[in-house]
Structure formats: structure tokens, C-alpha cells
């Protein structure tokens with residue numbers, strides 16, 4: 403039995419490890435305790451890797467992992483995964499999005515309460531210094547304070563709910579949600595970021611990306627109340643660390659609760675020197691409950707993706723398969739096959755791939771175009787091309803794409819037409835799917851057909867003169883090649899196109915002999 407190599411690069415719960423260990427077709431490699439340079443050697447045979455935030459899946463990592471098919475990020479944030487690098491290599495990246503939500507929510511509340519009561523400092527004074535000095539520790543209450551939440555997703559909205567139970571006023575800023583997601587929970591929704599800056603306490607729960615890096619800097623802090631409290635349990639760098647440092651030092655920010663840092667591990671970060679900050683070492687997800695759930699899901703997802711069964715929570719697929727209705731799926735397959743056929747007929751460099759759709763499938767033109775790219779490119783790139791990297795590979799080769807819609811005039815309720823332009827010419831092939839769910843080619847370069855795109859096919863254009871069928875039949879028979887089907891379409895210019903299905907593969911010598919038949923205009927051979 404061939405085994406899938408799954409490398410675990412970071413610490414995950416043993417329940418997940420046990421699933422991998424006990425799966426027969428998995429070759430499980432535990433690499434969480436080795437340094438990141440040695441890891442590069444270990445991942446060279448990996449089919450799948452499981453990582454957390456301690457492993458950067460960067461260019462170096464991806465170059466080392468030559469067999470990699472999928473990356474499972476055992477957590478939410480994937481800012482440490484080079485998504486474009488994965489896509490270009492056809493590697494599917496997946497996360498495990500909700501299993502650590504509660505852990506991160508509760509750590510956010512912990513930091514909030516700790517900041518209000520300067521809890522770690524009060525604790526240390528008694529425990530470490532053995533000083534009983536109650537007058538040093540007058541804190542503040544959450545009750546009645548206004549909390550501003552930036553990012554109202556899985557974590558943000560639950561922080562909002564918990565804040566309400568502390569009888570806080572809550573306002574959120576998240577331009578990507580309907581306002582009712584907040585207002586239905588009795589939480590104010592704002593599109594004015596200044597409303598957040600005016601709050602007593604501010605917490606951020608967005609992903610880390612171009613839009614959110616340094617979302618809070620000097621300018622924003624200047625607009626805040628004196629004595630504001632800032633919490634960040636999302637990603638380091640969402641609050642500009644220099645601005646945070648300067649304003650904690652000046653006292654403009656009374657306290658900050660920080661779980662995440664721009665550079666981790668953050669043992670040398672200057673924020674750690676301040677007396678008015680509570681810090682944790684990126685522990686947002688570190689509860690036993692959440693780690694158990696994440697590890698089990700990550701292990702199962704790793705196995706499913708290694709077997710090619712499913713790619714749960716895939717992040718870089720150009721197509722969301724779950725949103726493609728069942729009637730479209732055979733058209734997607736058909737488009738890929740037709741493109742494969744067209745590219746095999748004319749093995750010269752491809753210039754452009756155009757897909758035209760009529761009927762309801764025209765809503766899915768982008769997906770059809772992606773699969774046309776897979777079909778056309780797999781002639782030269784083989785199994786290295788898939789629908790994650792097809793368009794990236796095509797762009798690298800300078801191939802252009804076009805999609806268009808046509809009104810249904812052909813009598814078919816749905817029809818797709820692929821036009822493949824190469825250095826040598828143009829192939830135009832149309833196809834449809836009949837009620838019996840069987841895919842058919844219905845037109846090839848202007849000749850009408852009704853044939854399934856499958857098997858070994860000789861495609862011959864010839865002058866429409868007597869004796870051609872007999873000559874071809876004899877030539878193949880003499881070489882012990884059995885014909886299983888012979889379809890002929892007559893053209894308008896005294897020419898004809900034949901699709902001859904054969905049981906055996908045709909080599910270049912036989913193809914040349916057919917090409918040498920006097921009536922032959924062009925002959926090609928394809929296998930689907």
C-alpha cells in the first residue's frame with residue numbers, strides 16, 4: 403500500500419497525533435521538536451504538513467517540500483503561510499477556523515480584566531515580593547465602560563457578548579459584516595473608525611493583512627482618551643509596536659494586554675520592559691479543549707486531503723466547490739476534457755484559451771475557464787497542474803484567457819465552446835451534457851458530431867472522396883488495430899472530418915502512415 407507522508411511541524415494535541423499514528427496509509431513524521439533548519443530536510447518527502455504559528459511556510463519551506471500537496475494550518479490566522487507561493491506550486495492551504503475561538507475569546511477577557519486590576523503586578527507583589535500593600539492596587543471596573551471592537555467575526559462578536567454580560571457598552575467596527583450582526587445582539591455598529599477611538603477600551607480581532615497592519619498608530623492613539631486600554635489577542639503589528647511603546651511609556655495608554663507580537667518569539671521586545679502591560683506568549687489558542695479539537699480536525703483534514711477526498715476550509719482554491727450545483731459539475735469535467743483534447747491535437751505553444759457558455763452554466767464561466775486551463779496545460783505539465791495553480795502556470799507562459807456568454811440558439815439548454823489558439827492555429831470544440839448525464843462533443847472545428855470525449859481517438863480531416871474509410875480501415879486492420887467506432891461529419895467544402903475510436907494506442911509511425919493517405923489533409927491522435 404502506498405503511504406502518504408504527513409509531517410507535523412509544531413506541537414499539536416496527542417489526540418491528533420494518535421489519529422495519524424493509527425492510520426494505515428499514513429507515514430507519520432513528528433518534527434515539532436527539531437530546529438527549523440533541520441525541518442527543511444524532514445519536509446522534503448512530505449505530502450502534507452501540519453503547522454501552527456511557530457512555523458513560517460515561506461519560500462524556503464516551499465522550495466524544500468518538493469512533494470507537498472497541502473498545508474494544514476492548525477488554527478485560524480494564515481499570515482505565516484505564503485499563499486501565493488502555495489498557489490503557484492498547486493499546493494492547497496487549509497486552516498482550522500473555529501476550533502480555538504473560545505480560547506481566544508477567554509484570553510481576551512483575561513487580558514481585559516488583568517489590565518483593569520493590574521492583576522499580574524498585584525499578584526507578583528504579594529507572591530514574589532511578600533508585600534501586603536492594598537493601597538497600591540486601586541483598579542477600575544469594566545462595568546459601564548465603553549468597549550470598541552475592531553473586527554466582529556468569530557472571536558470579536560463573542561468578546562462583545564461577554565462584555566455585555568459585564569454591563570459594558572459595546573460598539574464595533576467591521577465594514578465586512580451586515581450591521582444587523584451587531585445590532586441584533588444589542589451592540590452598536592459603526593462605520594466611523596473615530597467612534598472606536600473614542601472608547602475606554604479597544605480590542606482588535608481582524609486578520610493580519612495589508613489593510614490591518616498598523617491599523618492603530620500614533621495618529622489614531624492621539625485621538626484616543628487619555629488612560630485608554632488596548633488589547634491585542636489577534637496578530638502582532640495590528641497596533642504599531644513603536645506607537646504602542648511610546649504611548650504606554652507616556653501614560654496616554656494606561657494599560658495594554660498583548661498576546662501577539664510583530665516578531666515571535668518576542669523575548670527581546672521592548673514592550674516587555676514596560677510596567678503597564680500584561681503579556682502572554684501567543685497563548686490565545688492554548689486551552690486543552692481547543693487544542694484537542696484543532697488537532698483532531700487538523701489530522702482528519704490532513705488524511706482527507708492526502709487521499710484527495712476533500713479539502714476542508716481550503717483558503718486558496720479559485721473555486722468554491724461547495725457552491726457549484728451538481729448540474730454544472732459534468733460541464734466542468736467536459737470543459738477540462740475538451741481542452742485536453744484540443745491541446746493534444748496541436749502540441750504547439752498555447753497563446754489563448756477562450757470559453758463561451760450558453761444556458762444556465764454561463765454563471766460559472768470563471769470555473770469553466772479554470773478547468774479549461776487545467777485540461778490544456780496538463781498535456782505538457784501532466785499531473786503537476788491542478789486547478790489551484792493552472793492559471794498561475796498559464797500566466798507564466800503568457801497565455802491569455804477570455805470568457806463570453808452566448809444566447810441559447812443551438813437547441814441545447816447548455817453548451818460550452820472552447821477556442822484554443824496556439825502558435826499553429828485554432829481549435830474550436832463545443833460540448834454539452836444530455837439528460838442521461840453523458841458528456842458529448844457536438845462540434846469540432848465547424849463539423850457536427852455526437853461523440854463522448856473518451857478513449858483513444860484518431861481525428862482526421864480529409865478530402866471527401868470515395869474510398870477513404872476503406873483505406874483507413876485496411877491500414878489499421880493490417881496493423882492489428884481494432885476500430886471500435888467511426889464517426890464521420892461532412893463539411894461544406896468537399897471535406898470531411900472523421901473521429902475514429904480505436905482499441906490500441908497509435909504510435910507516431912502509424913499516424914504518419916495515415917497522414918500519407920492521399921485524401922488526408924490533417925491527422926492527429928488524442929487520448930482522454
Ligand SMILES: NC(=O)C1=CN([C@@H]2O[C@H](COP(=O)(O)OP(=O)(O)OC[C@H]3O[C@@H](n4cnc5c(N)ncnc54)[C@H](O)[C@@H]3O)[C@@H](O)[C@H]2O)C=CC1
Pocket residue numbers: 477478479480499502503506552553554555556557558575576577578579607608609610613614635636637661662684685686687688
Ligand atoms: N492569539 C491567538 O492565539 C489567536 C489569534 N487569532 C486571531 O484572531 C483574529 C480573529 O480571528 P477570528 O475571529 O476567528 O476570524 P474571523 O475571520 O471570524 O473574523 C475576522 C473579522 O475581521 C473583520 N475584518 C477584516 N478586515 C477588517 C478591517 N480592515 N477592519 C475591521 N474588521 C475587519 C472580518 O470582516 C471578520 O468579521 C485573527 O487574526 C486570528 O488569526 C485567532 C485564534 C487564536
Ligand SMILES: O=C(O)CCC(=O)C(=O)O
Pocket residue numbers: 454455456476477478479480502684686687688
Ligand atoms: O496555536 C497557534 O498556532 C496560534 C493560534 C492562532 O494564532 C490562530 O489560530 O490564529
